[in-house]
Amino acid sequence: MIFNSINYFFFLAITFVLYYLLADKFRWFLLLITSIVFYLIGSPIISFMVPVAIVLCTFFCGVLVEQATNPVRKKMVYLLGLFTNIGLLAFYKYINFFIQTTLESVELLKKLFGAKDATVHASLVLNILVPLGISYITFQAIGYLIEIHRGSYKAERNIGIFASYLMFFPKLFSGPIEPAQEFLPQVRQKHEFNYNQVVTGLKRILWGLFLKLVVANRLEIYTDAVFGNYTFHTGATLLVASFFFTIQIFADFAGYTDMAIGSAQIFGYKLMENFNTPFVAKSVTEFWRRWHISLSSWVNEYIYNPIVFSYRNWNKWGVVFAGMITFLILGFWHGPSWNFIFFGFLQGFILAVEFLSRKIRKRLRSKIPALLNDLLGIAFTFTYFTFSSIFFKANTLYDGFQILKRMFTIKGSIYYENPSIMIFSIIGILILLAFQIKEGYFNKNFSLFNNEKWFIRNLSYAILVIVILLIGVFDGGQFIYFKF
Amino acid sequence: MQPDFNRIKKRPVQFFVIKLLIFIAMVVVLDFAVGKILKYFYFKQQSGLQYRTTYSMETTTADILVFGASRANHHYRPDIFEEALPQYTFYNVGRDGNSIFYHYGVLKAILKRYTPKIVILDFEHVSLAKDETSYDRISSLLPYYESHPEIRSIVNLKSKYEKYKVWSKIYPFNSSILTIAIGNAELNKTRSNDIKGYVPLNKIWEKHLEYDTNTVIKNILDSNKIACYENFLKDCKERGNKVFVFVSPYYVKFKIPDFSVTKGQEIAKKYNVDFFDYTADSFFTSNRRLFADLVHLNDSGAKVYSKMVIQNIIDSKK
Numbered sequence: 001m002i003f004n005s006i007n008y009f010f011f012l013a014i015t016f017v018l019y020y021l022l023a024d025k026f027r028w029f030l031l032l033i034t035s036i037v038f039y040l041i042g043s044p045i046i047s048f049m050v051p052v053a054i055v056l057c058t059f060f061c062g063v064l065v066e067q068a069t070n071p072v073r074k075k076m077v078y079l080l081g082l083f084t085n086i087g088l089l090a091f092y093k094y095i096n097f098f099i100q101t102t103l104e105s106v107e108l109l110k111k112l113f114g115a116k117d118a119t120v121h122a123s124l125v126l127n128i129l130v131p132l133g134i135s136y137i138t139f140q141a142i143g144y145l146i147e148i149h150r151g152s153y154k155a156e157r158n159i160g161i162f163a164s165y166l167m168f169f170p171k172l173f174s175g176p177i178e179p180a181q182e183f184l185p186q187v188r189q190k191h192e193f194n195y196n197q198v199v200t201g202l203k204r205i206l207w208g209l210f211l212k213l214v215v216a217n218r219l220e221i222y223t224d225a226v227f228g229n230y231t232f233h234t235g236a237t238l239l240v241a242s243f244f245f246t247i248q249i250f251a252d253f254a255g256y257t258d259m260a261i262g263s264a265q266i267f268g269y270k271l272m273e274n275f276n277t278p279f280v281a282k283s284v285t286e287f288w289r290r291w292h293i294s295l296s297s298w299v300n301e302y303i304y305n306p307i308v309f310s311y312r313n314w315n316k317w318g319v320v321f322a323g324m325i326t327f328l329i330l331g332f333w334h335g336p337s338w339n340f341i342f343f344g345f346l347q348g349f350i351l352a353v354e355f356l357s358r359k360i361r362k363r364l365r366s367k368i369p370a371l372l373n374d375l376l377g378i379a380f381t382f383t384y385f386t387f388s389s390i391f392f393k394a395n396t397l398y399d400g401f402q403i404l405k406r407m408f409t410i411k412g413s414i415y416y417e418n419p420s421i422m423i424f425s426i427i428g429i430l431i432l433l434a435f436q437i438k439e440g441y442f443n444k445n446f447s448l449f450n451n452e453k454w455f456i457r458n459l460s461y462a463i464l465v466i467v468i469l470l471i472g473v474f475d476g477g478q479f480i481y482f483k484f
Numbered sequence: 485m486q487p488d489f490n491r492i493k494k495r496p497v498q499f500f501v502i503k504l505l506i507f508i509a510m511v512v513v514l515d516f517a518v519g520k521i522l523k524y525f526y527f528k529q530q531s532g533l534q535y536r537t538t539y540s541m542e543t544t545t546a547d548i549l550v551f552g553a554s555r556a557n558h559h560y561r562p563d564i565f566e567e568a569l570p571q572y573t574f575y576n577v578g579r580d581g582n583s584i585f586y587h588y589g590v591l592k593a594i595l596k597r598y599t600p601k602i603v604i605l606d607f608e609h610v611s612l613a614k615d616e617t618s619y620d621r622i623s624s625l626l627p628y629y630e631s632h633p634e635i636r637s638i639v640n641l642k643s644k645y646e647k648y649k650v651w652s653k654i655y656p657f658n659s660s661i662l663t664i665a666i667g668n669a670e671l672n673k674t675r676s677n678d679i680k681g682y683v684p685l686n687k688i689w690e691k692h693l694e695y696d697t698n699t700v701i702k703n704i705l706d707s708n709k710i711a712c713y714e715n716f717l718k719d720c721k722e723r724g725n726k727v728f729v730f731v732s733p734y735y736v737k738f739k740i741p742d743f744s745v746t747k748g749q750e751i752a753k754k755y756n757v758d759f760f761d762y763t764a765d766s767f768f769t770s771n772r773r774l775f776a777d778l779v780h781l782n783d784s785g786a787k788v789y790s791k792m793v794i795q796n797i798i799d800s801k802k
Contacts, residue, residue, distance in 0.1 A: 006645045020497070195496040199503070420662040458503075462510040466518055469654040470661055475620040 001041045003259040004212050011038065012263060019267055020193050028164050028187045031267065038169040043132050050088060050131040055163045057084045058141040062148045062155040062162075078149045082142060089138040092130050097336030099124055133173040135333060137166050139298055144180040146302055153181045161187050170263035174256055176274045176294035183269070191268035203449070203461060204262030210464055211255030213472030215428035219248035221421050221473065227393050230403050234412030238403055245393050246386040247429050250278065253292070272297075277439045282377030284350045284384055295333070299326050319355060324348040338397040346388040424471050519653020522664060526627055526657055529667030533579060534627070534660070536681055541593035541628060546575035549594065550681070551587040551716075552606025554580040558780050559606065559732045562680040564790035568798075572601060576681030583618035584611060588712040589625045589635040595723055596634055602797065603720050603727045609734070609763070612713060612744035614706040619643075626656035641708055684783040685776035693769060694778055695737045703743035713748065717755045728800070730793060731761040733768035733785070735775040758800045762789070 001008050015034045019027055039048055061081025068074035090098075103124065144165075147153040156162040165183050226233050226241035233241070257274040264271045274293050281287035288296050304326040311318035324345075331344015354361075365373050387404070394400035416422045438447075448460040529535040540549075548569070550560040556578030565574045577590055587605065594600065622642040629639050629650050640646050649655050657664065720727035729752050731745055745761060752759035767788075768774060774785030781789055 006648075193496050193500070195500050198500060420659065423662055424659065458507050458510060462507065462514055465511050466514050466654065469515065469652055469658060470518070471659055474649075474658065475616075475623075 001038060003256060003263075004209060007041075011041075012266075016266055019191075024190055024192070027191055027267075028161060031168065032160055032164040035164065035167040035169040035172060039132065039167065039172060044129065047129055047131040050092065050134060051137050051167060054085060054088060054137055054141050055159070055166050057081055058145060058166070059156070059159050059162045062145060063157065065145070065148050066155040074149075078145060081145045085138045085141050085145070089134055092128060092134055094332075094336045095128065096125050099126070136171070136173070136175045136177055139177050139295075139333075140166055140180070143177070143298060143302060147179075147181060156180070156184055168264070168269070170260040170269075171271055174253075174260070176257060176260065176272045177298050178271055178294065182272065186269050189268070194268060197268060198266045201262040201265030204258050204265060206262075206461060206464060207449075208255040208258030208260075208262060210468055210472075211251040211258065211432070213468050213474065214424075215251035215432050216248050216255055217473035217475075218421065218425050218428050218471070219244045219251070222416075222425060223248055223393065225417065226415065227403070230399070230406065233406070233410075233415055235407045235410045236412065237415040238407045238410075240414055242386050242390055242393075242403075242407070244425060244429075246382070246389050247432065249389065249392070250275070251428070251432060277436050279382060279433070279436050280378060280441070281381050282374055283354055284347065284381050285354050287381050287385060288347065288351070295330065299330050303329055316356065320352040323351045323355065327351065334392070339391045339394050339400050342397055342400065343388055343391040346391070350384060427471065516653050519655075519657065522654065522657040522661065523627070525664050525668050526660065529664065531670055531677065532663065532667040534663055535667055536577070536678060537579060537590065537624060537628075540575065540577035540590050540681070541632065542597075544575045544577070544594070545573070545598055546680075547572035547601040548574045548604070549600045549602070550574075550576045550578055550604045550606065551591060552578040553582050553608060553611075554578070555608060555732050555780060556604075556606035557681070557683050558685050558776070559786050559789055560604065560682060560793065561684075561783075561786045561790045562682050564787055565794060568791070568794045574680055576678075578606065578681065579624060581617075582621050582624055583615075584709050584712045584716065585618060585622050585638050585641060586624055588716045589622075589628075589638045591716055591719065592634045592638070593628065593632050595719060596632075599723045600725055603725045604793070604797075605716065605727065605729045607729050607731050607745065607748050607759075609731070609738070609742040610703070610744050612705050612709045612747055614704045618706075618709065623658065626650065626658075627660075629656060638712070682786075684786065685780055686783055687776040688782060689735060689772045689775040689777055691772075693735060693737055693772070695739060705743060705747060710747065710751070714751050714755075717752065717757050721755055721757070726797075727757050728793075728797060729757060729759045730796075731759075731763050732789060733762045733765055733774075733781060735769065735772060735778045737769065738763060758796070760793075760796050762792070 001011060011034070015030070019030055022030055036048075039051065058081055061077050061084075064077040065074055065081070068077060144153075148155050156165070161184065164187055165178075165180055168178075168183070171178055223241050223245045226237055227245070230238060254275045261271045261273070272294050276290040276293065278287055278290040281290050304322050307322035307325055308318055311321055314321065325348075327344040327348030328341060329344070331340045331342070331347070334340040334343070368376075390403050391397065391400040394403055448456060451457045451460065526534060527538060529538070548565055550556050557576060557580060558578075560576050560578075562574040562576065566572070577594075579586060591603070619642050622639055625635050625639050628635055636647070639650075643649075717727060717729075729748060731748075742763070745763065749759045749761070762768065768781075768785070771785075774781055774788060776782040776785075
């Protein structure tokens with residue numbers, strides 16, 4: 001069930017009414033049941049067994065790790081829980097990639113050693129259905145186990161409440177990757193109907209819907225048409241499509257996140273923010289502190305910091321090494337293919353460059369006006385992310401390089417099949433960028449959506465609904481991050 | 485910022501319900517007003533795609549009608565038809581990018597008003613194959629949902645919620661605001677004006693003949709499309725129209741027969757309808773100058789092809 005479907009709004013409305021009709025002590029249980037229903041709609045029961053296994057394994061390992069007095073036993077149970085989660089994720093999401101890569105490596109080696117017939121396989125693909133949300137569920141489960149093992153968080157003793165943490169439907173398929181220590185205490189809190197919270201949540205859902213239907217889905221028409229047939233398009237078209245894709249992926253994922261946070265909020269739950277106006281970032285390092293924050297925080301806490309600590313003797317090269325490894329994993333997390341790994345590499349590479357050149361850049365910055373410095377930083381960050389996102393969008397690493405090559409070699413005009421697609425796309429982008437700039441720089445100034453006057457505030461949201469009805473794309477596809 | 489905290493504290497649910505109802509009322513009023521304005525300007529257009537659909541469904545009384553997508557729109561020249569068959573009037577009701585859902589919807593609206601003498605359906609490769617876009621494009625018929633009950637069953641194929649979505653007065657005109665503005669500003673007349681629904685293409689294709697290798701993957705047939713196609717032929721036959729199905733020429737060599745064309749032929753045979761397939765016609769495949777692109781004839785190609793179509797019709801009448 002996707003968030004921008006009518007089915008979801010029916011589901012949400014029914015759950016909302018039932019939730020506040022029930023006594024407070026049963027509300028978390030209702031959310032657990034509805035989350036299971038949410039998962040099972042559109043997902044075969046066999047796929048559901050995977051999150052069930054993750055919940056059971058993580059819950060019992062968490063309790064046993066906490067109870068264990070023998071350090072060896074504690075470590076063993078901890079590793080069992082960790083490797084079960086990593087194993088399930090690796091098997092369901094990456095097994096075909098590993099098989100193909102191994103076989104291709106064998107072929108390559110045979111060729112290198114001069115074998116006459118180097119072919120060792122035709123095509124071996126295991127027909128496995130990747131369970132929805134597996135990347136998000138396992139990352140939260142792993143984070144939970146690490147915190148228990150570190151002793152910084154107490155293991156949850158109620159399996160139902162623990163299951164409602166991993167399975168909570170607003171964040172089930174695409175996050176945010178919520179730390180247990182932030183979420184679990186909320187389950188035990190009293191959740192009375194709170195007018196302000198419900199209204200803020202509903203407004204957040206509406207804004208998310210706007211981002212998805214008006215901006216992301218509209219841009220998707222253009223980017224899919226161009227990248228899907230990139231061999232027919234000129235460099236200028238590919239360049240425009242690349243910039244559009246950067247905005248599209250932001251609008252798509254930020255739209256999803258707004259809907260997830262808003263949905264949680266109407267039930268009295270607070271999920272962590274995933275974005276903080278990333279397009280006003282003045283460096284790629286800053287960008288990653290503003291983009292997909294829940295994932296960057298997770299990898300920072302559980303991958304980057306431990307590596308930096310382990311390699312502290314390497315001094316600055318330890319930081320560079322940790323950054324590179326972290327971003328390679330982050331790239332690979334997005335999908336089992338080389339283009340995602342390369343996307344991660346590009347992020348790690350530029351972060352290393354920014355880290356190593358920070359003193360020189362600071363000296364240079366002092367010589368140019370602050371505004372110009374900011375603008376140059378923003379432009380560079382946006383452009384760099386746009387170019388690296390080509391590998392995010394491309395089906396293969398080869399396609400990514402071909403798109404880049406064509407971008408700089410094939411001359412010709414910009415493709416637009418239908419002027420209204422281009423015009424509506426630009427309108428959507430301008431609204432989005434205006435909002436980003438306002439949020440980033442003029443947040444305390446006049447606001448329509450947070451106006452003091454009730455009528456103006458609500459009229460602004462009513463107009464937002466009208467804009468969605470007027471230019472939203474209702475036949476658009478799935479959220480991009482659902483596949484991760 | 486938040487007014488009257490006491491009232492919210494005392495009865496938050498009631499307060500919420502009242503505010504929600506007021507908000508919904510605001511949206512309904514705005515939706516009604518904007519929707520009515522859009523509707524007024526939509527039906528006021530005098531040129532362009534949307535105008536041609538309105539004209540086809542509500543005004544034309546032509547004796548010969550051509551149905552189909554862009555290939556219908558660009559391949560059947562009215563002057564050639566009216567010259568060869570002077571006793572008949574002609575209108576091309578084809579519309580770019582649409583499928584049998586649209587063609588059948590327009591036919592139903594026309595048959596409600598009058599019975600054309602000759603109906604030509606331009607049939608495309610993979611036109612009966614499963615394809616999400618065909619369902620999305622049913623939205624071309626949404627502005628007529630309210631005034632044309634006969635097309636509702638077709639529009640409802642788009643999604644099970646379509647009948648509720650049209651409660652919104654804006655929704656039928658979703659994404660149409662620019663086209664409506666252009667239609668009212670009559671910019672279409674200077675851009676690509678039509679001649680009785682026919683839109684000529686004046687380019688000449690410069691590249692070599694292509695070989696299609698993708699046909700196999702596009703051949704899972706759609707039962708809704710098959711039903712619409714079958715009903716299209718059946719309704720024409722029942723009303724006593726002469727109906728012909730034509731697959732107009734491509735500048736592509738297809739490696740295997742198209743499943744949709746084979747199915748289309750089979751159904752046409754069942755209803756005793758003449759089916760002409762120009763896919764592999766060597767006259768066209770050896771003459772790239774008659775094409776604007778791989779799948780569309782240019783104006784000269786349309787002239788030659790229209791003459792052949794007329795000859796087929798005359799021959800079959802004998």
